[in-house]
Amino acid sequence: MHVVHSRGDKVFRRLVTAGALTSLVILGLIGAFLFGRGAQVFSQYGTKFITGTNWATSLDESIASEFGIGPMLVGTVIVSAIAMLFAVPMSIAGALYIEFYAAGRLRKVLSGLLDLAAAIPSLIFGLWGIQIFTDFGQRWAEFLATRMGWFPLFSTISDNYGRSPFVAGCVLASMVVPITTSVAREVYSRTPRELIDTCYALGGSKWGAIKTVVLPFGKSGVVGGAMLGLGRALGETIAVYLVLNLNFRYTFRILESEGGNVASLIAQRFGESTSEELNALVAAGFVLFLLTLTVNMIASAIVTKTTRS
Amino acid sequence: MSDVTIPQPTRPWQRKRSETFRSGASFVIVGLLSFAVVLFTGFAGVDGWAVVFLLISIVAVVIRGRKLSTKERGNSKVQLVITAAAVLAFAPWLSILGSVLFKGVVGLRLNFITSDMRTTVPDDELNMGGALHAVLGSLLMVLIATIITLPLGILSGVYLTEIKGRFTFLVRFVVQSMSGVPSIVAGLFVFTTYNSLTNGPSAFGGALALGILMLPTVARTSEEVLKLVPDDLRSASLALGARQWRTTLMVVLPTVRSGLITAGILGVARVIGETAPLLLTAGSNSAFWFNPVEGPIASMPIYVFGMLQIGTEYATNRAWTGALVLMLAVFALFFTARKLGGKDKR
Numbered sequence: 136m137h138v139v140h141s142r143g144d145k146v147f148r149r150l151v152t153a154g155a156l157t158s159l160v161i162l163g164l165i166g167a168f169l170f171g172r173g174a175q176v177f178s179q180y181g182t183k184f185i186t187g188t189n190w191a192t193s194l195d196e197s198i199a200s201e202f203g204i205g206p207m208l209v210g211t212v213i214v215s216a217i218a219m220l221f222a223v224p225m226s227i228a229g230a231l232y233i234e235f236y237a238a239g240r241l242r243k244v245l246s247g248l249l250d251l252a253a254a255i256p257s258l259i260f261g262l263w264g265i266q267i268f269t270d271f272g273q274r275w276a277e278f279l280a281t282r283m284g285w286f287p288l289f290s291t292i293s294d295n296y297g298r299s300p301f302v303a304g305c306v307l308a309s310m311v312v313p314i315t316t317s318v319a320r321e322v323y324s325r326t327p328r329e330l331i332d333t334c335y336a337l338g339g340s341k342w343g344a345i346k347t348v349v350l351p352f353g354k355s356g357v358v359g360g361a362m363l364g365l366g367r368a369l370g371e372t373i374a375v376y377l378v379l380n381l382n383f384r385y386t387f388r389i390l391e392s393e394g395g396n397v398a399s400l401i402a403q404r405f406g407e408s409t410s411e412e413l414n415a416l417v418a419a420g421f422v423l424f425l426l427t428l429t430v431n432m433i434a435s436a437i438v439t440k441t442t443r444s
Numbered sequence: 445m446s447d448v449t450i451p452q453p454t455r456p457w458q459r460k461r462s463e464t465f466r467s468g469a470s471f472v473i474v475g476l477l478s479f480a481v482v483l484f485t486g487f488a489g490v491d492g493w494a495v496v497f498l499l500i501s502i503v504a505v506v507i508r509g510r511k512l513s514t515k516e517r518g519n520s521k522v523q524l525v526i527t528a529a530a531v532l533a534f535a536p537w538l539s540i541l542g543s544v545l546f547k548g549v550v551g552l553r554l555n556f557i558t559s560d561m562r563t564t565v566p567d568d569e570l571n572m573g574g575a576l577h578a579v580l581g582s583l584l585m586v587l588i589a590t591i592i593t594l595p596l597g598i599l600s601g602v603y604l605t606e607i608k609g610r611f612t613f614l615v616r617f618v619v620q621s622m623s624g625v626p627s628i629v630a631g632l633f634v635f636t637t638y639n640s641l642t643n644g645p646s647a648f649g650g651a652l653a654l655g656i657l658m659l660p661t662v663a664r665t666s667e668e669v670l671k672l673v674p675d676d677l678r679s680a681s682l683a684l685g686a687r688q689w690r691t692t693l694m695v696v697l698p699t700v701r702s703g704l705i706t707a708g709i710l711g712v713a714r715v716i717g718e719t720a721p722l723l724l725t726a727g728s729n730s731a732f733w734f735n736p737v738e739g740p741i742a743s744m745p746i747y748v749f750g751m752l753q754i755g756t757e758y759a760t761n762r763a764w765t766g767a768l769v770l771m772l773a774v775f776a777l778f779f780t781a782r783k784l785g786g787k788d789k790r
Contacts, residue, residue, distance in 0.1 A: 140688065147689035148607050154599025156611065158659055159618045165625065165633045165656070172636055228529030236526060238464070245534065252537040254774050256717020258745050259767050262752060263540045266547075266760070271491050309536035316533065340515045342522040363624070370626025372720035373745075377752065398628045402720055405635065413636070420632040424625065431624025432617070439620070 166424065173418030176202060184418060190383050190400070192412045202415035204397060204422065206385045210300065211396040211423075213389060214375060215368040217304025222311040222368075223361050229312065230319035230357075231345060249320070253313035261377035264306035265298075269378065272302035276390040291391050298380035300394035306378050307371060311364035318360025321442055322353040359437030366431040370423060372398035397423045470508075474500050498528055541771075548768025551761040557769070560742075561730040566751055566759035575766055577732035578747035581647065584736060585726065585743060586712050588651035593658045594708045598697075600659075601666025601707070605673075606692050616667075623660035630656040631721030639725055647736035650726030650743065657718060658711040665710050669703030669785075670696065702784040709784070713777040717770050719745035744770050 140148065176184060180202060187203015233245050276296035283289045296302075326349045334344035376399040380392045383400075401416050401423075408416060478496040505524050509517035556574040564573025600619060604612055634653040639645060673696050681691040697704065727740025728750055744766060751763035 143690075144688045147687075147692070148609070151599050151603045151607055152609055152611065154596055155603030155607075155615045157596050158600060158622055158663060159611075159614065161656060161659070162618055162622050162625070165629065168633060168637055169629070225529050225533040228526045229533035231526050232530035236523060236530075248534065248537060251541075251775065251778065254713055254778050255537070255540060256719070256745065256770060256774065258717050258719045258748060259540060259544060259771060262748065262763060262767050263536075263543055265752075266764075267539060267543050268536070274491070309540075312533050313537070338515075340519040342519045343515070345522075366624040370624070370628065372626065372628040373723075373749065376720075377749075398626055398720070401628050401632060402723060405632070405724055417632060417636055420629050424629045427624050427626050427629075428621055432621045434624070435617070435620035439616075 166421075169417055169421035169424055172414055173421045176415045176418040184415075185422070188385060190404075190415075192409055194409070200411055200415075202412070202418075204400070204419050206383055207395045207397045207400045207419070208422070209385060210394045211369055211398075211426075213387070214300050214304050214307060214379070214394065214396055215365060217301060217389065218307035218311050218368045219361065219365055221305060221308035222315055222364055223357075225308070226312050226315035226319050226360070226364075227350075227357060229316045230323055231349070233316075234320055234323045235341065235345060235349070246320070249313055249317055253317060255313075257310060257371060257374045258377075260306055260310050261374035264302070264374060264378040268306055268309075269297045269302055272299075272305050273297045276301050280390050288387060288389055291388055293391060295392040296390055298378060298392045300379065300386075300389040303375050303379040303394065304389070306374055307368045310371065310374060311368050314367060315357070315360040315364040318363060318438060318442075319353060319357045322356030322360070323349055325442070326352045355437055356441040359434050359441060362430055362434030363438065366427050366434060369396075369430060370398055370427045371396075372402050375399045376402050470504060474504055494531075501528075544764065544767050544771050547761075547764035548771075549765075551765035552768060556762075556765055560732060566754045566762060567756050568758065570758060570761055573762075575744065575747050575762075575769065577729065578742040578744045578766070579769070580732045581726075581729070581742040582716060582744040584741070585647050585650045585654060585722075586716055588648060588736065589654040589658055589715065590708055590712060592651070593655045593662055593711060594704075597659055597662025597707060597711065598666045598704055600663035601670045601704075602692060602697075604667045605670040606688070606696065619660050619663045622656075623664070625656065627653075627657055627718050628720040628724070631724035634721070635724040643738065645725055645727030645740040646738050647726060647733070647741040650722045650741065651736075653721035653725045654715040654718060657721065658715045661714045662707045662711040665707035666704060669700045669707060672703070673699050706781045706785040709777050709781040713774050713781065716773055716777070717745055719749050722746050723749070744773075 180187065183203055185203070185208065186205050187201065188205050189201040189203055190207075191202075192200045229249075233242055233249070237245055273296045276299055277294075279289050279301075280291045280294075280296065284291065330348045330352070331344050334348055339347070375396050379394050379396070379399065381395045381399055381403055382393040383395065384393065386393050397419050401420055404412065405416055474497060478493060478500050481496045481500070482493050501524055505520050509520055512520065551570045553571055553574075555571060557576055557579060559572075559574040560577035561573045561575075562577075566573075600615060603609065604616060631653045633656070634649050638652055639649045642649070677695055677699060678691055681695040682688070686694070722743050722745060726743055726746065728746045729740050729742040731742075733739050733741040748763045748766035748770065751759045751766065754760075
């Protein structure tokens, strides 16, 4: 529709454009400020900031402070990987169940529950994780450790299984599932009905129809949804902070009560930090920001592309 | 005309009643069986019971599958796997809803929302002290955040649907990726800029951090809602001689008023439980603090978090009750949004 713009319209259009661009400005400001304050740390430590294994502030002038987020970065990846490992199959199954298996009322109840679950604050997931779920997670971890301890990831030294990356990963998985499931469901529901009907007409079973039509059709959408979930898992602070026993050390024994992630490092340290350490925390925040932004941008590009009607 | 039958779309994947009955019956039988197994063997707890249930179900499916065709057999196995995984996916939320409800109700007395923690220590009996200050603090911060964010979000929506200028793609992309900014990063940003300029934690700092997290939700919902306005309305208004700004302000926006309110409500629901950014920017307090630009202020999430960190019996009870209040608030917002959102579409 072509509209001739009067002067009033021009003012209006500029105003709206300015308002719309604030989100861009805010995002830019966040990046710029975090980078600006972290720059000193980056230039001082270089790649050692990413790979370094020590996080120590020294109040003594003669001893230099050391800041490296290596263990926390690895911890972030480990916890998120565990979360995605559980969340993706569960989400696909959940979406398929709601879309193709649940009947009438059950379907309505479940999709309502799905929307609600996405709205539960992460604090409540954390509360539930540490007070309720840890008991279960601990038992499962013990089971894995005693039966499959020969597998390097499942080996343990102590028999303390609570508050481990495994348990935190499970809690994160339950946070990720609502996001991924609702995207997957959305995509699955867009599968052309004719294709499914064709499958049945050719004598295919329900599983046949899902396997040959629905799953391939929804593949990229599910990948996008999973990456949205991954973005949340990578940046999650409070649930991980509550559930995980934070310890600044490389650990690959995921069943043991020790781990960490970048976000909870910031939450834990910012309170008593010197200005030097605060800069390092801001730099860590910048790394996290870049990481989640990248994941999220890819995810939203995929999701937009696949769910556009 | 009443004997005209309208052909119903057939849904071959839908179950027949007899199937529902049969699967219900086998569900009960398998449940009882696994209950017996749990009673007499080493499996314990809800999870042990679930595992036994699944194992017996697999056996049942295999036995029943002998009579079926190959196609049906594969189908029933897959159905079992998908159902089991779906149950596993839904179990945590049911557990969360249940535990927050039952554990939170313990400390839910009138004084929880009428008094604060000024003269009470967390270890005191539950009939003393409460979270009034935290409720008020959360409300204040969310209010400020909404006042700042709602206009900006709506402007983004208007830009994307009415103006469609050359930044359309960029704005949409930025809004989408902004929704992935970790809450701690938003908090850290405000902490290092606004808070460090203005002597530490304050309600306004907290509100700014919440606003950053709220903006994408508001912008995206506004866009979705504005898209629902039929182009006929715009054309009619323009044809009557109204300029675009008048069309937008007096026709488009009023048409979706409740939808725009929904956008605001969803934004509030998104941030009301945010803990990490408030930890950095708003601090905590044991009483309500009236000055929004200076001094730490309590909030619901921080109240829950703080009580949980103390970890004694009564403090933990308070945390659960706080979580219950928070969750009820989120759900109330959510249902209001849904009710309002449904209005425009009709």
